[in-house]
Amino acid sequence: xxxxxxxxxxxxxxxxxxxxxxxxxxxxxxxxxxxxxxxxxxxxxxxxxxxxxxxxxxxxxxxxxxxxxxxxxxxxxxxxxxxxxxxxxxxxxxxxxxxxxxxxxxxxxxxxxxxxxxxxxxxxxxxxxxxxxxxxxxxxxxxxxxxxxxxxxxxxxxxxxxxxxxxxxxxxxxxxxxxxxxxxxxxxxxxxxxxxxxxxxxxxxxxxxxxxxxxxxxxxxxxxxxxxxxxxxxxxxxxxxxxxxxxxxxxxxxxxxxxxxxxxxxxxxxxxxxxxxxxxxxxxxxxxxxxxxxxxxxxxxxxxxxxxxxxxxxxxxxxxxxxxxxxxxxxxxxxxxxxxxxxxxxxxxxxxxxxxxxxxxxxxxxxxxxxxxxxxxxxxxxxxxxxxxx
Amino acid sequence: xxxxxxxxxxxxxxxxxxxxxxxxxxxxxxxxxxxxxxxxxxxxxxxxxxxxxxxxxxxxxxxxxxxxxxxxxxxxxxxxxxxxxxxxxxxxxxxxxxxxxxxxxxxxxxxxxxxxxxxxxxxxxxxxxxxxxxxxxxxxxxxxxxxxxxxxxxxxxxxxxxxxxxxxxxxxxxxxxxxxxxxxxxxxxxxxxxxxxxxxxxxxxxxxxxxxxxxxxxxxxxxxxxxxx
Ligand SMILES: Nc1ncnc2c1ncn2[C@@H]1O[C@H](COP(=O)(O)OP(=O)(O)OP(=O)(O)O)[C@@H](O)[C@H]1O
Ligand SMILES: [Mg+2]
Numbered sequence: 001x002x003x004x005x006x007x008x009x010x011x012x013x014x015x016x017x018x019x020x021x022x023x024x025x026x027x028x029x030x031x032x033x034x035x036x037x038x039x040x041x042x043x044x045x046x047x048x049x050x051x052x053x054x055x056x057x058x059x060x061x062x063x064x065x066x067x068x069x070x071x072x073x074x075x076x077x078x079x080x081x082x083x084x085x086x087x088x089x090x091x092x093x094x095x096x097x098x099x100x101x102x103x104x105x106x107x108x109x110x111x112x113x114x115x116x117x118x119x120x121x122x123x124x125x126x127x128x129x130x131x132x133x134x135x136x137x138x139x140x141x142x143x144x145x146x147x148x149x150x151x152x153x154x155x156x157x158x159x160x161x162x163x164x165x166x167x168x169x170x171x172x173x174x175x176x177x178x179x180x181x182x183x184x185x186x187x188x189x190x191x192x193x194x195x196x197x198x199x200x201x202x203x204x205x206x207x208x209x210x211x212x213x214x215x216x217x218x219x220x221x222x223x224x225x226x227x228x229x230x231x232x233x234x235x236x237x238x239x240x241x242x243x244x245x246x247x248x249x250x251x252x253x254x255x256x257x258x259x260x261x262x263x264x265x266x267x268x269x270x271x272x273x274x275x276x277x278x279x280x281x282x283x284x285x286x287x288x289x290x291x292x293x294x295x296x297x298x299x300x301x302x303x304x305x306x307x308x309x310x311x312x313x314x315x316x317x318x319x320x321x322x323x324x325x326x327x328x329x330x331x332x333x334x335x336x337x338x339x340x341x342x343x344x345x346x347x348x349x350x351x352x353x354x355x356x357x358x359x360x361x362x363x364x365x366x367x368x369x370x371x372x373x374x375x376x377x378x379x380x381x382x383x384x385x386x387x388x389x390x
Numbered sequence: 391x392x393x394x395x396x397x398x399x400x401x402x403x404x405x406x407x408x409x410x411x412x413x414x415x416x417x418x419x420x421x422x423x424x425x426x427x428x429x430x431x432x433x434x435x436x437x438x439x440x441x442x443x444x445x446x447x448x449x450x451x452x453x454x455x456x457x458x459x460x461x462x463x464x465x466x467x468x469x470x471x472x473x474x475x476x477x478x479x480x481x482x483x484x485x486x487x488x489x490x491x492x493x494x495x496x497x498x499x500x501x502x503x504x505x506x507x508x509x510x511x512x513x514x515x516x517x518x519x520x521x522x523x524x525x526x527x528x529x530x531x532x533x534x535x536x537x538x539x540x541x542x543x544x545x546x547x548x549x550x551x552x553x554x555x556x557x558x559x560x561x562x563x564x565x566x567x568x569x570x571x572x573x574x575x576x577x578x579x580x581x582x583x584x585x586x587x588x589x590x591x592x593x594x595x596x597x598x599x600x601x602x603x604x605x606x607x608x609x610x611x612x613x614x615x616x617x618x619x
Contacts, residue, residue, distance in 0.1 A: 308474075
């Protein structure tokens with residue numbers, strides 16, 4: 001079979017037509033690669049921003065979480081009675097719980113004295129909070145009042161806290177107008193709603209945010225016994241608890257946050273629009289190239305028709321030209337995408353990575369772009385009249 | 391039987407713009423016969439050639455080519471018939487992006503049931519037959535006018551046609567290479583037992599054919615077969 005196909009092969013007309021005009025080919029490939037890079041960047045930013053909205057969410061050591069039904073996102077966490085979390089302990093599948101206070105407070109940059117909003121988590125030192133064991137090692141320091149752990153990946157606008165801390169200096173500043181001292185560094189990363197993070201004890205948290213009622217929390221972490229199915233337990237707990245709390249699985253918790261940013265902001269729209277622009281620009285370029293290529297070769301196509309080549313076989317040549325352009329243009333776009341993502345990661349801390357889904361989406365977009373353009377360019381072949389070539 | 395044309399009329403344009411180009415043309419060409427068609431410019435020679443070559447729809451009259459009636463024949467059946475007709479154009483009409491060998495292979499590729507290698511070897515053989523064995527890999531750009539026309543002949547013959555149509559194949563050539571090309575064409579066509587209809591203005595090659603047909607104002611005026619012979 002394979003041998004038959006190999007034997008039946010023809011002169012690679014599409015390939016030769018493209019490659020014997022290297023300048024035009026280079027322009028076409030540059031155009032396609034440009035469109036591809038634009039799509040990679042826009043989609044990458046979009047997904048990266050949504051992923052970045054859950055940088056903190058991902059790190060919690062929890063199978064289920066409790067939140068107030070009034071909470072819409074991490075930038076406006078409503079509180080609920082702490083005893084709801086304690087109530088879940090009645091379920092045999094629940095292994096442990098951690099009550100968490102969550103608020104955005106104002107951090108004063110000790111260098112510039114400018115205030116900036118920082119995500120502050122309060123918990124009982126000693127309770128498990130994050131999956132990363134680094135916190136547990138430093139939690140001890142928080143038992144002293146007025147001590148905080150600062151996220152060294154917070155944006156530089158919060159001050160050169162990490163550098164100062166490492167030199168052994170005592171780093172002190174004001175949070176919500178109260179004096180705090182940095183007792184250690186964490187490695188969490190900024191998220192979409194918060195440029196920086198700090199962790200403190202529940203006691204200090206209540207000092208810093210005196211308006212939050214002592215018996216209430218904003219987030220409840222629930223850890224399950226290993227055999228438990230989190231979906232099922234979540235449903236069971238939701239039935240058990242009064243409607244002043246909502247139970248999420250951890251994945252549902254992340255998805256809830258992402259959905260907020262997706263639906264309540266224009267981010268998704270803007271970046272999808274950006275990718276669409278890349279697509280359209282690519283279409284225009286490829287169409288221009290292919291249709292002028294067909295026009296240039298019109299007498300040759302007419303000659304082939306006069307020789308007895310059927311029209312569909314010539315249409316396929318144009319189709320193949322589109323396919324070749326797509327493949328040849330995608331490769332540099334992919335390579336450039338990888339490089340630019342690395343650049344974005346180092347420049348912005350945004351978690352933008354090449355993933356298979358996006359690589360495929362862009363490949364399909366480029367294929368559609370090139371094949372649609374070649375389908376449009378094929379209409380020009382209808383102008384090839386073999387009767388006119390004598 | 392090669393070509394039988396009976397009562398063929400053809401006109402261009404519609405309504406008041408209609409212009410009758412061919413009027414009651416009758417012509418017969420047998421297998422292996424080489425017929426030259428000549429006449430003043432604009433008398434309808436090319437039109438007749440495109441009708442016989444199944445490139446244009448027959449309007450009125452009958453055209454039988456290689457046993458197939460072309461009056462009323464559809465696009466697809468005309469396209470299939472064209473595979474059995476070799477055509478050589480005034481310009482050479484080679485594909486610019488293909489080498490001489492690849493151009494000729496575009497002709498050989500029309501043959502059914504042959505492997506790639508067989509078709510390529512066929513192309514090489516034909517190029518050798520037209521005396522271009524040393525120029526296989528050259529692009530049309532690098533060949534002289536006469537060489538290009540030879541490649542075009544090789545391409546037409548590589549598809550093993552039963553009928554060969556040529557429209558002023560020597561127009562772009564100087565007299566010597568023009569004569570060479572036409573004689574080559576005749577020789578190879580005779581070998582293949584292929585009928586040839588060649589339009590020409592060139593007085594120096596009028597003696598090449600078996601028969602000379604003259605056209606004036608859309609009519610064949612007289613057969614001058616004996617005049618040449
Ligand atoms: N596609 C067309 N549409 C309208 N008129 C045409 C068309 N093709 C040819 N004609 C006209 O038909 C007449 C015959 O043209 P044709 O090309 O058959 O002449 P010819 O004998 O081949 O001339 P020449 O020796 O100059 O090639 C000419 O007057 C020409 O202007
Ligand atoms: Mg003519």
